[in-house]
Amino acid sequence: MTTANLISEIKKKQSFLCVGLDVDLEKVPEFLLKEEDPIFSFNKAIIDATHQYAVAYKPNTAFYEAYGLKGWRSLEKTINYLNENYPEIFTIADAKRGDIGNTSSRYAKAFFEDLGFDSVTVAPYMGKDSVEPFLAFENKHTIMLALTSNEGAFDFQTKLVGEKELYKQVLKTSKKWRNSENLMYVVGATKAEFFADIRKIIPHSFLLVPGVGAQGGSLKEVCKYGLTENVGLLVNSSRGIIYASKDTDFAKAAAQEAKNMQLDMKAILDGVR
Amino acid sequence: MTTANLISEIKKKQSFLCVGLDVDLEKVPEFLLKEEDPIFSFNKAIIDATHQYAVAYKPNTAFYEAYGLKGWRSLEKTINYLNENYPEIFTIADAKRGDIGNTSSRYAKAFFEDLGFDSVTVAPYMGKDSVEPFLAFENKHTIMLALTSNEGAFDFQTKLVGEKELYKQVLKTSKKWRNSENLMYVVGATKAEFFADIRKIIPHSFLLVPGVGAQGGSLKEVCKYGLTENVGLLVNSSRGIIYASKDTDFAKAAAQEAKNMQLDMKAILDGVR
Numbered sequence: 001m002t003t004a005n006l007i008s009e010i011k012k013k014q015s016f017l018c019v020g021l022d023v024d025l026e027k028v029p030e031f032l033l034k035e036e037d038p039i040f041s042f043n044k045a046i047i048d049a050t051h052q053y054a055v056a057y058k059p060n061t062a063f064y065e066a067y068g069l070k071g072w073r074s075l076e077k078t079i080n081y082l083n084e085n086y087p088e089i090f091t092i093a094d095a096k097r098g099d100i101g102n103t104s105s106r107y108a109k110a111f112f113e114d115l116g117f118d119s120v121t122v123a124p125y126m127g128k129d130s131v132e133p134f135l136a137f138e139n140k141h142t143i144m145l146a147l148t149s150n151e152g153a154f155d156f157q158t159k160l161v162g163e164k165e166l167y168k169q170v171l172k173t174s175k176k177w178r179n180s181e182n183l184m185y186v187v188g189a190t191k192a193e194f195f196a197d198i199r200k201i202i203p204h205s206f207l208l209v210p211g212v213g214a215q216g217g218s219l220k221e222v223c224k225y226g227l228t229e230n231v232g233l234l235v236n237s238s239r240g241i242i243y244a245s246k247d248t249d250f251a252k253a254a255a256q257e258a259k260n261m262q263l264d265m266k267a268i269l270d271g272v273r
Numbered sequence: 274m275t276t277a278n279l280i281s282e283i284k285k286k287q288s289f290l291c292v293g294l295d296v297d298l299e300k301v302p303e304f305l306l307k308e309e310d311p312i313f314s315f316n317k318a319i320i321d322a323t324h325q326y327a328v329a330y331k332p333n334t335a336f337y338e339a340y341g342l343k344g345w346r347s348l349e350k351t352i353n354y355l356n357e358n359y360p361e362i363f364t365i366a367d368a369k370r371g372d373i374g375n376t377s378s379r380y381a382k383a384f385f386e387d388l389g390f391d392s393v394t395v396a397p398y399m400g401k402d403s404v405e406p407f408l409a410f411e412n413k414h415t416i417m418l419a420l421t422s423n424e425g426a427f428d429f430q431t432k433l434v435g436e437k438e439l440y441k442q443v444l445k446t447s448k449k450w451r452n453s454e455n456l457m458y459v460v461g462a463t464k465a466e467f468f469a470d471i472r473k474i475i476p477h478s479f480l481l482v483p484g485v486g487a488q489g490g491s492l493k494e495v496c497k498y499g500l501t502e503n504v505g506l507l508v509n510s511s512r513g514i515i516y517a518s519k520d521t522d523f524a525k526a527a528a529q530e531a532k533n534m535q536l537d538m539k540a541i542l543d544g545v546r
Contacts, residue, residue: 152400
């Protein structure tokens with residue numbers, strides 16, 4: 001998917017909501033466990049109920065790997081279902097991969113070509129040649145960790161490297177990499193006060209923003225400093241939407257939560273017009 | 274496996290060789306492609322032929338994920354084969370994972386419990402709560418990226434954070450994490466001159482050392498500065514061993530290469546006695 005397609009979908013839906021498909025069998029409604037593939041059944045119901053309010057879906061691969069081969073099959077079915085039924089939706093494999101050049105190429109091929117995701121998250125620690133193999137794919141997007149939403153973000157990411165924090169060095173350095181126009185960045189909502197500085201370095205790039213809701217980040221604060229003229233944000237919510245109810249009405253409850261977020265987003269977009 | 278078991282195996286075999294099982298179907302002998310599971314057939318032959326010279330095997334998960342479900346099945350069969358037939362061998366899932374706390378727990382469970390690896394490689398960028406879930410497993414080992422063997426290592430890892438390079442901050446900070454005695458570190462052989470400084474920070478920890486052979490690192494140089502009284506090194510070779518021949522004699526050729534490395538290692542161990 002091109003960035004222009006993503007922007008047009010955001011404007012059409014008046015939403016920049018990404019739904020995190022982090023499926024834990026201990027948290028899905030019990031009646032689903034009788035199904036042949038409860039994870040896929042759960043995802044399908046959530047997607048069908050929420051797709052008019054969301055522009056992106058983001059399965060975190062850890063939740064699928066945790067169920068071994070069965071989990072990978074569920075992931076494959078989920079991405080195929082999205083691509084077949086909702087090709088206008090932006091898909092994110094939240095995999096946080098990164099390895100030396102020829103090995104990163106393997107990951108890129110697996111997520112972009114074989115599974116058919118529009119984007120994949122990557123870790124920056126190994127530098128340029130660990131990320132460029134992902135950037136080489138046309139109309140695919142590489143979402144690099146910059147400033148994450150967790151406590152541990154303060155261990156290294158915010159440490160000063162010369163005059164700038166490490167995450168700013170990561171942003172700045174990555175702009176020079178080949179095909180860097182295919183880069184987006186992960187910036188946690190729990191660090192909303194950092195968005196103004198971040199926009200000075202990458203004024204136009206899309207940011208994938210976890211941490212709104214369950215982790216305590218504020219949508220309003222994120223938008224205040226993070227919004228660009230093309231929106232430039234994908235705000236993720238996982239638990240707050242997909243586990244809104246543990247009963248047979250789980251999909252309906254998820255739709256209501258997604259709709260609430262979409263309405264909040266619409267109000268913010270209206271406000272800046 | 275306990276660290277004591279690993280050390281005893283190293284001393285018994287007079288080897289600290291780790292064989293990297295990075296299987297690429299374009300590089301394995303052609304006659305194997307007729308087999309039902311060529312990747313597993315290849316691994317099994319390599320393991321059977323080289324196990325007396327090696328103390329560890331390290332499949333890089335990217336090479337398996339690249340083949341989708343089939344690849345995961347081959348990985349599962351490989352680790353099961355190792356655990357059933359050579360339980361004295363130390364196994365490493367080279368996965369370079371890392372995510373926020375509850376998500377890292379998923380990865381840890383997948384690799385340690387479900388697949389039954391002795392260790393897994395992780396990335397440090399997200400800090401303490403992304404690594405501690407791995408450290409919580411008893412008699413399992415977490416091998417954190419410190420200074421990698423690729424060019425991109427100079428993008429961030431060697432940048433000065435205050436008075437110390439980032440990779441040194443990573444080493445120093447991680448020592449304070451809960452169960453840090455379960456940590457080992459990745460340090461590339463291509464940066465042998467850094468080992469002396471590294472040993473000042475972590476005098477006893479095991480280091481997993483890629484980059485000898487194909488990538489140009491020298492075993493002698495690595496050992497000069499990296500060896501400890503309990504050896505403290507696992508030196509990895511992948512392509513140099515597993516692709517020593519593309520013919521029917523591939524396993525025999527791999528054994529010869531592994532034996533050559535083991536003899537070099539024995540000579541070095543004899544030399545420091």
